[in-house]
Amino acid sequence: MAKCVMRTGWRASGGTLRFSSICLKNWPNVPAYPNAPNSIITLTQRRSLFVLPFGIDVGILGVAAYYITRLKKPDPDNVVSIFGPDPWSKESDLHPEKVVKCIAHRGAGLDAPENTIQAFKYCVERDCRFVELDVRSSRDGHLVLLHDQGLGRLTGTDITDVHIMDWEKIKNIDIGATHPNRQQFKEVHLCLLDDALNYLLANNVRMIIDIKGEDKQVVNGILKAFSNQPALYRYAVVTCFNPFTLYQIRKRDPQVVGAISYRPYCFSAQDYDAENGPTNPRFGDNLPVQALLRVADLVHSLLWRWSARWCAASAVLLHKDIVSPSEVQYWRSLGIRCAGWSVNRPLEKLYWRGVLRAPYLASTLLGEPDVDEQKRVEKRSIKEVD
Structure with a gap:
């Protein structure tokens, strides 16, 4: 009985000693036990020398992880x-015809049914050699050009998710049924990525491939497309809103040119514009959830610049209403191109060409200003006066 009590007391004292050896300044009069194992005390004292103030150690690890995992350009x-x-x-002044100005958003989706071969032909006929297209996967692994998750907006059907549908069941659906120019474009069907790439490359059209589905099928399909058609390295940019998806692609193939897309309030609201701010709130009736989503938006706005550098993005695609001359110059100082979406009004296009001097994504090719021709006319008139 006495031995049990002594052993229990010894263990309790030993535990107290271990704790107090780390915090000697707080407990200077801790009783010493000459028979206690010195190795325990010495070990804990040595470990205490390497303890950093709270937060600094995490910051050092974070910075180290960033530089170790950051991708190459x-x-x-x-x-x-x-x-x-x-x-x-200066090169742009010498060769203004090489400067990219307008990128057809979804193949000019307001003029022709979006993300279709017909839309891309419409762009080529109007000498627009840069398009943006959206990619997601069907259930059987086909990469389909489609912006929305479902087909309701384009077809009026109740198909809410093409990822659970086989290609054979959706390939013959008329996706131009609700388009304003449906009388001009009849019987328009979904397009596969491979078919679009073959047509665009054959016509020397640059492209931005926007990844909407973030599953492995899309990631593997994009990498396979670049492997099968090496010309894509000089003709195509891969972009998405999720930096981890872009990181997966560029980690496996660093020569793929990447871009990061960004829209404010993307977690808490479905739409955003400068006049109305964030609209159509997600879970707007649940105030605690909405508050958390606003916090997520704030964190996202602070981290997205870091994500662009982490993925070694060559361009950023920003919502047009948050772009200013200082924003363009910030990214230019980092060697990263800046483009805005979606710029559809003629006055906005003129502002982007003449003031921001940056490319923009437009859903319509109507109202395109010819700023360069206007400058030439002004220069001629000045010379004639002189």
Whole structure:
């Protein structure tokens, strides 16, 4: 009985000693036990020398992880091949025809049924050689050009998710049924990524491939497309809103030119514009959830710049209402191109061309200003006066 009590007391004292050896300043009069194992005390005292203030150790680990895992940039010649010369450079003044101005958003989806071969033909006929398209996967692994998760907006049907549908069941659906120009474009069907790439490359059209589905099928399909058609390295940019998806692609193939897309309030609201701010709130009737989503928006706005550098993105695609001259110059100082979406009004297009001097994604090719021709006319008139 006495031995049990002594052993229990010894263990309790030993535990107290271990704790107090780390915090000697708080307990200077801790009783010493000459028979206690010195190795325990010495070990804990040595460990205490390496304890950093709370937060500093996490920050050091975070910075180290960032530089260790940060990806390398692709070949800069490929970036220039896709986006043309920097609009602010001397080369752009010498060769203004090479500067990218308008990128047809979804193949000019307001003029022709979006993300279709008919839309891309419409762009080529109007000499627009840069398009943006959206990609997601069907259940059987086909990569389909489609922006929405379902087909309700385009077809009026009740198909809410093409990822649970086989290609054979959706390939013959008329997706131009609700388009404003449906009388001009009849019997328009979904398009596969491979078919679109073959047509666009054959017509020397640059492209932005926007990944909407974030599953492994899409990631593997994009990498396979670049492997099968090496010309894509000089003709195509891969972009998405999720930096981890872009990271997966560029980690496996660093020569793929990447871009990061961003829209404010993407977690808490479905739509955003400068006049109305965030609208159509997600879970708007649940105030605690909505508050958490607003916090997520704030954190996202602070981290997305870091994500662009982490993925070694060559371009950023931003909502047009948050872009200013200082924003363009910030990304230009980092060697990253800046483009806005969706710029559809003629006055906005003129502002982007003449003031921001940055490319923009437009859903319509109507109302395109010819700023360069206007400058030439002004220069001629000045010379004639002189």
